[in-house]
Amino acid sequence: MDKQGFFGNWGGAYIPEVLHQTFQELNAEFTKCKNDPAFWQEYVELMSTYSCRPTPLTHAENLSRHFGGAQIYIKREDLNHTGAHKANNVMGQGLLVKRMGKKRVIAETGAGQHGMATATMAAKFGLACTIYMGEEDVRRQRPNVFWMEKMGATVVPVTDGSRTLKDAINEAFRDWVTNVDETHYVFGTVCGPHPFPEMVAWFQSIIGLEAAEQIIKYHGKMPARIFACVGGGSNAMGIFKRFIPEDNVELVGVEAGGHGIATGLHAVRLSGTDASPGVAQGYKTMFLQDSDGQMKETHSVAAGLDYVGVSPILADLWEKGRVRFEAATDTEVMAALDLTMKKEGLIPALESTHAFVQAFKEAPRLTPDDAIIINMSGRGDKDIFTIAHAFNDPSWKEFIIKRGLEYSQDK
Amino acid sequence: MDKQGFFGNWGGAYIPEVLHQTFQELNAEFTKCKNDPAFWQEYVELMSTYSCRPTPLTHAENLSRHFGGAQIYIKREDLNHTGAHKANNVMGQGLLVKRMGKKRVIAETGAGQHGMATATMAAKFGLACTIYMGEEDVRRQRPNVFWMEKMGATVVPVTDGSRTLKDAINEAFRDWVTNVDETHYVFGTVCGPHPFPEMVAWFQSIIGLEAAEQIIKYHGKMPARIFACVGGGSNAMGIFKRFIPEDNVELVGVEAGGHGIATGLHAVRLSGTDASPGVAQGYKTMFLQDSDGQMKETHSVAAGLDYVGVSPILADLWEKGRVRFEAATDTEVMAALDLTMKKEGLIPALESTHAFVQAFKEAPRLTPDDAIIINMSGRGDKDIFTIAHAFNDPSWKEFIIKRGLEYSQDK
Amino acid sequence: MQLEQQLRDRLKKKDILLMTHIVLGYPSFDTNREVIRQMVANGVDCIEMQIPFSEPMADGPVIVRANQEALRNGTRVADCLAFSAEMTATHDIPFLFMTYYNIIFKYGEKAFFAKAKACGIKGFIVPDLPPEEGESFLQLAAEYEIAPILIFAPTSTDERMRVLASHGQGFIYCVARRGVTGVKSVIGQDVVEYLKRCRQATSLPLAVGFGIQDRDDVSALIGKADMAVIGSQTIRLVDEQGAGLVGPFIAGLR
């Protein structure tokens, strides 16, 4: 029996039989690409002409001064086309789809970022595109839905289950088993059945490859620590991968603490004790589930972190002690966002801000000779509805009320 | 008498006496910077670590194929930090402000992009910041206001005159004459009194410098034509400047045709016959004014093009026949935006889309051996309220109505 | 061999067998009890009882909703096990568990097999557990003599079918088409060809499921397969017209 696709105890490909053949083909194509330097070069070329890779590594001088400890560097995945690291994975899979000759892509999306990125890639590559998005997330991220539709994608609100990311994944799988011949499922994070975790990590590893060169150039040596938020784990794996063999670089994944671990309203898989090993959505990892194995509802102010599972690769690195996991609460996130906007003129996505929270906690305990890198996985201006809401901004509310009234009267 | 600051018949510095001294200092400092290669290097370094310069030049293969004429290349200023070319000018002036030791910046803003960029720069450089924005534009671009405030800037809605960009400029000047000692006015476009046109053009010229290298690399020769939208003219001058000595490169500026030139509801200064020479806002150019010299109201779906004046440098290049001017109507803009999203997965700002309209008209008449460059001055996702509105999107409206009701009930 | 033998015995008397599907705890165990009673009374040969799971990835809307409702009603795995013991004690037909792998994994594979055995369960259908990931599962199945029902899909190659068949017992569940449960399948020439391929790949009985909804569907399968699987359709029936009509519906299928 082929035990491929496992990272330690985690991973695998727990897929319905109807997908077996397509996974065979996907594995074969991916393996070919992985072993073909020309493919990686084509990928880098695409990312540097269509998106803006290499993304900068910004020295956050004000924040560094403010905390008086480590030099804080920020890896600017927010400057990618479509506003987040999701573009890396999606464009990479797009190239794969072209090679496999498929004509249609589907994707799940939580925050809407992966959906946006996939719809964008589909437009660019001339593919039909359907995006599954939990109804709850459609509500939270309406602007992204608008753009996806404008880009020609069909957005399907998923009304099953908790109506968030995991349910969108289930629904995407249902589409896939139905339309398997023509369709590729562009999985959005380093989760799901093999080869997705490995493939997504590979495409995202461009982040860390660049960051390693950049930090050496600017700081003269490897960073002491790297912080990344962890939803599925793709931006974290993206920046961590290159540094895993660097023993002195501490890798810190930050999960969504939501209302606080004690409240149960969170998405803490690896930094708490609420999760346990399980198999769902095609792979084995630590899931937030009850004693029967039923998945729990999760909570985060950041839709993109609001997920029950976590990358099997990260579960393995966690188990082996190579990556440390922490959690940031919604409240801490809003405070760190505020500080980052005011001090550096940067608007991290709510997801990304989780990494900032933990970095801010640890920076003061390091010295100015140490560098830390925060992966700013995306930009926050997509989150205007969530952020303005979370800040309880009165003029925003007034603006929306007024617009709403205008639209009601038009009817 | 010193006739500095004139471009042919246009330009000058028609400023209140109270500003004389500060302009002397500004001119002196700017001249020093201009002649100091280290300053430009510092600027390029800043833009490549904080924003993401060089921005890519994207080959729009689908659009090229669609129109079957010239190879269409798109200069991706949308990938700048804060989402538009405005960042170039603002960060450059920020460096100047640091050198002059001023502690506060002010700016006018139309679309909100320049305000966003200035608020961002102020946060990064630790400066106090006040942004003047026409009340009408505040209404159109609320999300930008929210972010500017979050970045620590004070946004002042201007209720005078037509409550758009020109009135915001007047109000900014009023602030400046009041607080001249500590304050620098970060002018947002290649207009206003000398040295602003020259200075802004200089900072923005980074666009064309990059584009020239890139087009040679990808296309092997100079482009046949370059298209840029023209509000004040900064993104146009930015991409044009490098190509002015290249006789075979045709430069095309595209103005806001609004509801159509015949309707009078437009912002057509150089591509129509409605404008005449005048002096206002500190400089001499072609203004949309009545026979008494009173400025007219302008109209465009794109707030950033909705302006009565135009760069004196462009007025000169127009008069000399070096730059051709055209206009795009609101309706043409929405159609070109739709096509660009669907074909390339790019969302140009409404301002930028004007350049796409004209390029689309001309591309079919050129050959695949010709390249054209469209300057995509900014990204459109900031314009969600305007764009979703202009597309009359029903689910967007429903979403806003629902949100509005929720907020009303909270009260 | 137990399950396969039971089915073969029944096949001596009928030209095609019927397997039905229920979701445990939906809409209630009481209704499950009544529905099963009617099914058995009207000649159903085998029943797959789905232990509800929160992520029913391979199911269509009807069964997805049934899973969700069952869980919302508080259905626990322990309840399902107890109920299954009652059913196997009451009715003399083979009962299977259908569920997703996490239910078994989380319970503990070995413990689950032991418990299912004690409950009189004859086989397991686990749509998200391909043999590659089921090494210990298949071993325990052999040990506890509970048939692991493997699945053929129209996308399975001949070679793949042979691999699957080598691990399967009891019967092979042939998915009639690409897709999820609940959408009507048309038993056309392509399905016939597919079932021929299935037949060639294994000597195990062939059950055909996914979208078998009426008498026409069932009779179309006679001679091409051994068992027709009625899934979403009875759930729909109970939803819309109550448990009382299940008996006549089943009686009318053959």
Next chain:
Amino acid sequence: MQLEQQLRDRLKKKDILLMTHIVLGYPSFDTNREVIRQMVANGVDCIEMQIPFSEPMADGPVIVRANQEALRNGTRVADCLAFSAEMTATHDIPFLFMTYYNIIFKYGEKAFFAKAKACGIKGFIVPDLPPEEGESFLQLAAEYEIAPILIFAPTSTDERMRVLASHGQGFIYCVARRGVTGVKSVIGQDVVEYLKRCRQATSLPLAVGFGIQDRDDVSALIGKADMAVIGSQTIRLVDEQGAGLVGPFIAGLR
């Protein structure tokens, strides 16, 4: 020399002169007429009449609004010229035009000077026209003997003041502080020092404006300047209490 001489003649009888400001067409020419009548009757020495402009960049809120309203009421440049001819014919004090450069530029500089001359206007105040940009303007001013009133600001260096003075005629308009019209200025030590610098830079009479609002302000300027300029304050007065109170207000300033 004409304007300067007129002022010097008046300065023989008064320790400080008063210049007032009105915006033409605001709230109406009829009100302008009445206000000017009262101003002259109560001893105002000179009146600057602002031709409204859509972009009054150097003005504060009161005058900005007056400019806008005047334009909204349909005030045209031709109306302002006609009205000014009427005023100079009616009242025996010097009248000036205050406006922004575009009004003159658009009319045609030469034509404007000729017309203003014909209307009996004695000087022009153009806040956005520094001498560097006013070459032809200054030449025409000399030609038509209309005094170009140049402006000193607290930010002007001594050297700059001398340059400005060399181009000015009639008097120098000393802006009391940084900022726009309409905000009260405190005539403190810094203003006194500033006016000393102004005095040293020119032999022309000095007018002080921007925020001179009451009798105290005016008397504080006696001996330090030659003329106090009352700008926004009378507009405010007319807005709030009508034209009737302008006379007593002016009378009470000295």
